[in-house]
Amino acid sequence: MLQLIPFQEKDFQTLFNWIESPRSLMQWGGPMFNFPLTHQQLMDYKDAEDRRAFQVYDPSLDEIVGHLSIGRIDLDKKQGRIGKVIVSPKYRGKGYGRHMIQLISMYAFQHLKLEKVTLGVFDFNRGAIRCYENAGFTIDHYFKKTSPI
Template structure:
């Protein structure tokens, strides 16, 4: 259930945290991952994030099949169990972007959401300047459902944030 041709999803490990901390301070990672100002997070912040475990969140490390290399993180978060709705997120380290790893990791994550968690709707947000992610989400069958106009400002320019969603009935893997 957690293995594809290129990548597998595993539990996060304490030894993944130094890379995760470093990547958060890099514009190519942090500016695509969230709207917070770019900064390297502290060891305590990373450990708190790592230890965070709720029944509403399922977080995974992305690794190459057969190797322990930490490539990134993906998650189903803030699940609304009565409504069977979850938020997806993914972030790959700079050296692992553009090779199809994210697409495969998202497909594995969606399969888990549909077939193990029995979710009905998956949703995510993405900034208008993150064209590679938008293309990936659309290839995976997500539909653009809304726009948070001029949601954030980066380098003196306003950017929209798009809302994408996908229903279990729209999944050919289910």
């Protein structure tokens, strides 16, 4: 069974290794980060008051297989947002993403006592969309910019 391990400074190199291009950084972190990913950017990310970031450990492999976080945690409104999801390149396409999403959702509901958990994904990231739907998420809002504002 997968385990969530709090993301620490010693884990930064894992993300540096997995995020090798501006596109992979945008897909993982959106506009929050600039390429190349830096130590300071990850410190700011890790230390945010309203976020819990995790490495995902598979004890059967004795390896870290992914990373994700739940951010925008608002305990008064009992809601948060899953984000920064990445599966190790070595383990993509093996079902880890769905299990990771289910695991962080259980953490949000059981440990943080949240009542609503959302996530965001770029529309071009079809694999992630399928993964999130397979984990039980449904599309709530879909905005598509069709003309300049």
